[in-house]
Amino acid sequence: IAGITQAPTSQILAAGRRMTLRCTQDMRHNAMYWYRQDLGLGLRLIHYSNTAGTTGKGEVPDGYSVSRANTDDFPLTLASAVPSQTSVYFCASRDSGSSTDTQYFGPGTRLTVL
């Protein structure tokens, strides 16, 4: 693989169910991010991780949790899904040692909560 992969590509989920969105990158980037994108609102940051073992809250963290056990993986968990979490979720990574600050995005996960 090259770049960032996300799984699943799409999912329909019943409200109240637990769901983990997976994100894996093979670029050895230290920093990783989770965003959600809703029509008319643009992308909004949910959680981030500057390096393995650390995480932080973004603009819309409620109802979501993350972990960063290693450099490559950054899963996002919805403990008890609600319909307002219906969205497209993008994972991103950045090489914190680079001067360019560029974030690279995965292909996204389309989640529908009914």
Place this chain on the structure above:
Amino acid sequence: RKEVEQDPGPFNVPEGATVAFNCTYSNSASQSFFWYRQDCRKEPKLLMSVYSSGNEDGRFTAQLNRASQYISLLIRDSKLSDSATYLCVVMRGSARQLTFGSGTQLTVLP
């Protein structure tokens, strides 16, 4: 007020036209600035970074005015393949987190 404001469009222009997008940001602590391109709800992809001195990449020119907190993107000689949503993005904070505008939709017509 949104931290990053863009005209949502849509902009419908003929091939070969020149089109300009504008963007304003409210947080003066913003450190880096970008234009990303997004096709049909696929992942955003970096189009170009934006520097205070202005920068050009082929048909694309980006400008930043820190005093006015204003960012622009100019596309010359529009191609059909330029049809997409253009996202104005600022970066700030120790986490280097990105804040996105809602995007400006461009359709280039034959």
